[in-house]
Amino acid sequence: xxxxxxxxxxxxxxxxxxxxxxxxxxxxxxxxxxxxxxxxxxxxxxxxxxxxxxxxxxxxxxxxxxxxxxxxxxxxxxxxxxxxxxxxxxxxxxxxxxxxxxxxxxxxxxxxxxxxxxxxxxxxxxxxxxxxxxxxxxxxxxxxxxxxxxxxxxxxxxxxxxxxxxxxxxxxxxxxxxxxxxxxxxxxxxxxxxxxxxxxxxxxxxxxxxxxxxxxxxxxxxxxxxxxxxxxxxxxxxxxxxxxxxxxxxxxxxxxxxxxxxxxxxxxxxxxxxxxxxxxxxxxxxxxxxxxxxxxxxxxxxxxxxxxxxxxxxxxxxxxxxxxxxxxxxxxxxxxxxxxxxxxxxxxxxxxxxxxxxxxxxxxxxxxxxxxxxxxxxxxxxxxxxxxxxxxxxxxxxxxxxxxxxxxxxxxxxxxxxxxxxxxxxxxxxxxxxxxxxxxxxxxxxxxxxxxxxxxxxxxxxxxxxxx
RNA sequence: CGGGAUAUAGUAUAAUGGUUAGAAUCCGUGCUUUGGGAGCAUGUGGUGUGAGUUCGAUUCUCGCUAUCCCGACCA
Numbered sequence: 001x002x003x004x005x006x007x008x009x010x011x012x013x014x015x016x017x018x019x020x021x022x023x024x025x026x027x028x029x030x031x032x033x034x035x036x037x038x039x040x041x042x043x044x045x046x047x048x049x050x051x052x053x054x055x056x057x058x059x060x061x062x063x064x065x066x067x068x069x070x071x072x073x074x075x076x077x078x079x080x081x082x083x084x085x086x087x088x089x090x091x092x093x094x095x096x097x098x099x100x101x102x103x104x105x106x107x108x109x110x111x112x113x114x115x116x117x118x119x120x121x122x123x124x125x126x127x128x129x130x131x132x133x134x135x136x137x138x139x140x141x142x143x144x145x146x147x148x149x150x151x152x153x154x155x156x157x158x159x160x161x162x163x164x165x166x167x168x169x170x171x172x173x174x175x176x177x178x179x180x181x182x183x184x185x186x187x188x189x190x191x192x193x194x195x196x197x198x199x200x201x202x203x204x205x206x207x208x209x210x211x212x213x214x215x216x217x218x219x220x221x222x223x224x225x226x227x228x229x230x231x232x233x234x235x236x237x238x239x240x241x242x243x244x245x246x247x248x249x250x251x252x253x254x255x256x257x258x259x260x261x262x263x264x265x266x267x268x269x270x271x272x273x274x275x276x277x278x279x280x281x282x283x284x285x286x287x288x289x290x291x292x293x294x295x296x297x298x299x300x301x302x303x304x305x306x307x308x309x310x311x312x313x314x315x316x317x318x319x320x321x322x323x324x325x326x327x328x329x330x331x332x333x334x335x336x337x338x339x340x341x342x343x344x345x346x347x348x349x350x351x352x353x354x355x356x357x358x359x360x361x362x363x364x365x366x367x368x369x370x371x372x373x374x375x376x377x378x379x380x381x382x383x384x385x386x387x388x389x390x391x392x393x394x395x396x397x398x399x400x401x402x403x404x405x406x407x408x409x410x411x412x413x414x415x416x417x418x419x420x421x422x423x424x425x426x427x428x429x430x431x432x433x434x435x436x437x438x439x440x441x442x443x444x445x446x447x448x449x450x451x452x453x454x455x456x457x458x459x460x461x462x463x464x465x466x467x468x
Numbered sequence: 469c470g471g472g473a474u475a476u477a478g479u480a481u482a483a484u485g486g487u488u489a490g491a492a493u494c495c496g497u498g499c500u501u502u503g504g505g506a507g508c509a510u511g512u513g514g515u516g517u518g519a520g521u522u523c524g525a526u527u528c529u530c531g532c533u534a535u536c537c538c539g540a541c542c543a
Contacts, residue, residue, distance in 0.1 A: 005536095013479090023516090025534065079469090080542075101543095135469050136542070137535095143543080196543095204543090216543050255543080286503055323504035341503055351503095468543085 004211040008262065009140070015270050015332050017261075018140050026138035026145030033332065034257075036278035038149060041257055042127060044180055044275055045151050048173050053123040053153055058105045060128070061096040067104045070230040076197025077101070080132040098131045103198070103249065106154055107231040114245055116236040117158045121166070125153035141258035142215065142468055152251035156228075158235060163222055163246035170220040170250040171203055177252070178217070182273045182385035183207055183259045184392035185217065186414070188439030188463050192423050196249075200224035206438055206465070207259045208395045212412025214438060214465040217259050220250035263388040264356070270333025271356050273384050274377040281306065281352075281373055282329045283315040286322050286341030299340055302350075302369055309370035311377075330355060335380050336373060356380050356387075396463075402452050405433040405464060414465040416441060418449035418458035425454045429464075438463040 012018050017034030030038060046055070061084060068074050077100045084096040099105050106124075113119060130150045138144055153170070157163045171187065178185050185205045195202040196219065205218035228234070228244040235245055257276075264271040274280055285299040299315055306313040316325045322339070329337060337353040344350050350369075352361045354376065363372055397413045399405055408415045415435075419426070426437050432453070442461040449458040 021534090023534070076542090132543085134542075136540090137537085147543085219543075251543095253543080288502070319502085321502045321504080321506060323502085324506085325504090327505050339503080343503070 004209060004262070005139075007210075007265070008142075008258075011261065011265060011269060011331075012140050017257075020140045024145070026134050026143070028140050028144070030148065033278060037257060037272065037276050038254075040276040040278070041181070041260070042149070042151070044177055045127075045252070048176055049125050049151075049153065053125045053155075056124045056126050057128070058102055058109070058126060060099055060105075062099055062105045064095045064097060066108055067097045070104065070198055070227060072226075073103065073198040073230075077132075080134065082131045082133055099128070100130055100132050101150070101251075102126070102128070102130070102152055103154070103227060104231075107227050107233060107247075110154075110156055110245075111231050111233045114156060114233050114235050117238060120156055120158045120235060120245065121162065122156040123153070123166075124155070125151065127151045139468075141254045141261075144254065147253050149254045149257075150251060151253065152249060154249045155247060156233065157246045157248070158237065160224065160246050163224070163248055166248045167203060167220050167222045167250075170248065174205055174218045174220065174250070174252065177256070178205065178207075178259075179385065180273075180275050180381075181256070181260045181263075182381065182388050183217070183256070183263050184385075184389040186214070186392070186396070186438070186441065186463060188441050189443060190219075190439040191426050191437050193427065194437075194439070196221040196223075198223065198226045200226070202439075204439060206463075206467075207263065208392050208414055208465075209259075209262050209468065212395065212409070212414070212466065213468050214414060215255060215259060215262075215468045217255050218250070218252040221248060223247040223249060264384050265333070268327075269331035271384065272333035272335060274335050274381050277333065277335055278312065279314045279334050280312045280377055281314075281336040281338055282325075282334045283313065283338045283340070284322055284325050284329075285315065285317065286339060286344075288342055291342035291345065295340055295342055295345055298345055298365070299338075302338065302340070302365075306370050306373060309374065311370060311373055326353075336376055338369075352376065354380065356384055400449070400452060402429065402433055405435055409433075409435050409464075409466055414438075414463060416461055416463050417452055418447055419460050419462040420451035420454055420456040420458055421460050421462075422454065422456075425451060425456075426462075429453050433464070435464045436467050438465055438467070 016031045018028045019031055020028040022028050081100050082098040085092055128150055130147045132145060134143055134145050155166050157166060185207050188204055190202040190204050199221040201222050203220040204216055206214040206216050209215050225244040225246055227247055233245040234242045236242055260273060261270060283299050283303055285295050287295060303313050303315050333355060335355050339351040348365045349362050350365060352363055363369060395413055397408050397415055399408060399415045399417050405415055430437055440460045441463050444459055445461060447458050451458050
C-alpha cells in the first residue's frame, strides 16, 4: 500500500462503502454495505453507552443568539458554521445555525432541567449529523462537511471531582470501543492552544494512518463550569446554596470507521474486524452440473446451523465462477469464507479460509462448525488487534533534538519528546518543525531530560505528528 | 481561503473547430461454462454547468460546480 490516499479512496468505492459522487463537496452517500458497517459500529458504541447514559435527540438548528453566547466556543467554529437564513422566500428575523456540534443546542435545555443536586448527574448522548463548512480538501469519512455519524455524549455533574472522574470514565469507554475493533490509539492531553474551544482540558485519541499521519478519532472534554456559566446551569446543593454545574462532553464520528478500514486493510482490500463486519462468513457453494443439489443442500444446512448460533452468515449463490466470488468477498473484507464442492462433500470435508492471514483450514462436516467459526472469529479479532498495535508502536520514535523531527516525519513516524510544557515554546516548536504537537502523552513525570527547544527541564512526554 | 492542475459512457480512457466521438471494462440478453477474476455472439449507454467568440464549440476564452496536488486554517 504505497499510496494510502489512493487506496482509501478506491476501497470506499470498490467495496461499496460510500459513493462520493454526490454533487456537494464533502458530502457522500452511505451505500448498503457501508451502512451495515456503520450500523454495527454504532451498536458497539450504543451497547457501551447504554450502560449508564440515556439516548436523546436535540434539534439540528440553533438560534444565532444561543450559538453566540459562549464567546470562546463560537470563535472556534465561526468560520465553519452553515446558516439557515430563509424560510421559503421570507428572510428569518434571526439566523439559525446548523449545528457544528451540539453544546449550544443542548445546554439551554439543561439549564431548565437542572434545579437541584438530586437532578444530577445527567448523562445523555445522541447520534446525529453535524455540519462544518470545511475549506480544506475534503476526504470521505475523514474530513467531511456533513459529519453523518456524530456520536456525542454530554454530562452534567455536581462537583469538579465527579467531572474529572467522568472524563476518565469516558476515556475508558472509548478505549473499549477502539479495542473491540482492533484500532490502536495514542492518548494525549491536547495542548492549551488546541483544546476544545471552551474546555478546561481535552483528552484525545489519535490513531496512525498507513502514511504516518495521525487521525483524531475521539475526544473527551472536561468543560468545568465554562458552559454552565454561559448557559446558566445552576443547582442547589445539599447545603442549600446555588452553584454552577460541572460538565463534560465527548464524541466520536465516522472517522472511527475510517480508522478501522485503514488499520486492517491490505492490497486485496478490506479486512473487517468481526464486530463490525456485515457478515462474519460467506458460504461459497462450488457448483457443477453433477451434484449441485447435494452441495446446495449441505451449504444451506451449514448456513442455518451458523445462523442459529448468532453468526452473521450469507451464501453467495450467484451464477459466476467461484474464483470471482473469492475475490469479491476478499475485497469486501468478510472475515471468513466457507467453501464446499462435490469433491469435498464426497470426502465429508469443507474448507474455511481466513481473510486476514489467507490461511485455509480443512474441517470435517461432522464437526461443530459453529464452534469452529466462533473460535476463528475470536482469534481473528485478537490477531488483528495485535498486528495493528505492533504497527503503531513501531511508528512512534523518541527524539532528543528538533533536527531529528523532520527526518522522522519524512519516514512516516510519529515522534515523542520530553517537553517543558510552555505554550510559547510549543508554538515555536510547531513553527520551527512544521509538525503539530498532538499533546502530552504523559504528564508531570520525573525526568532528567531537557526541552529540545528552550533547554529548560522537561516535565512531560509529548507527541508530535503530521495530522489529518 | 491563497497557488497550481483537471472535468469525455457506470468505471478508467482515446480523438476531434464541421457527416455517425472510438477501442477496453462494466452492464443487459442468449448459448457453452463454473475447485482462484470464463469464452463466444449480440445489445444499451458519453463530451459537468452557464455565458462568450464563431457560419458552426466536446474542442478556444471566462464564470460556476466538482475533483486532485501544495500551503494557511480546522476534528
